[in-house]
Amino acid sequence: MTWLTEEQQATWRAFLQATTLLDDHLDRQLQRDAGIPHMYYALLSTLSETPGRSMRMTELAERAKITRSRLSHAVSRLEGHGWVRREDCPTDRRGQVCVLTDAGYAELVRTAPGHVAAVRGAVFDRLTPEQTRQLGEISRVIAEGLHSSDGADVPWLR
Template sequence: MNSASTPATAPAPGHRWLTDEEQRVWRAYLHATTLLEDHLDRQLQRDAGMPHIYYGLLVGLAEAPRRRLRMTELARKSKITRSRLSHAIARLEKSGWVRREDCPSDKRGQFAVLTEEGAEVLRRTAPGHVTAVRQALFERLSPAQQKALGEIMEIVAEGLQPSEAGADLPWLR
């Protein structure tokens, strides 16, 4: 809400609505990120038969030592619930791209491991994905805009990065 449009209920005393300019920026951000995520999802579905989130999981495993991570760590890195991760890993297992391994030091723990077939899917898919990202984002921005966007996103992420000690975070559930 902004100052030009009053909500149905009165705001609490001292409440600040977004200014017209803040509202414009916020809505542009939401619109652009929704369209970008949809664009990347469609590209990955077309090229590899997987949604963007699954691609991110495969990349996370590919970048991990020995191409494996504990499921809890993969959930934390991916910022998704353990339940959603378990479902995604089951689908990736069905495709032969990931396998689970029991954790020898923790009977309840499991590792997600990127298979050779999963690594090959990434090798084949990455060039098209990079092209989609480049065309959708970087080719539309000047080098100065790219630098500014990176700095802005780092500031926003830093301000939102929760302290996991005692935090009620979905990926810790």
Template structure:
């Protein structure tokens, strides 16, 4: 589907009143949802939502490890933010770094047994928070529509060019 506004147009195509309401509702809901999930994880595991996501990514990876650059890309965060997060997770004993044998500058982040335990203890409360905040509020058709809409948006924003200037590649 082509965007309504072409790159050659000199006049911005402002959002209609209905589009503005949808856009603001989306921003409001996603901000509240992220805050809700962050507070739940801070309360239950003393970690922000982004750290939980890193632990999940590592738990789903072969040998529970990923190259730091790949983890930054998957998590959509800068390498410096990832390095800070991994340092905090290391201090808790939940992750360790390993040097990459094939690349002297490369490192792996590895989920420890303690980190896996924290993830396993925290996941049920997190799933309950997600279910309560999102899925329990939508019927099956709305859930399906939301999934389709989010896939369309994500596919449209996924960079295809190798040299894209993306924060998680810096």
């Protein structure tokens, strides 16, 4: 086994700390502004960007990188707010589609400015334009490598 070099270990630990703190920061902001965790906001955001503001549940789970069970729980909570609804899939009787409701879209529009401000303040206001470009490039390389290792085609990384 080849261990990490001292520089790699320091970089790895800094990366883990930064991503953990960022997740916590965004969760707290969204809990305060919308009463939902960051993952739920990401589901609403994903649905808002799809045709018909809907997506098969299995595809949404794959996109969010969560289990179907965890997605089902999240969708149940979002349904409780009236922000999404489930519908039978028109092309597959066994499947279901998650649909972003008008109320869910309105909530997304209402909370987006605070979320953008939190992301900007935590990440982009601290970086130079060159660092921002490098962060994007590095993140895409890591994500593409991880996705290609499980055989998934990931168009939203391009």
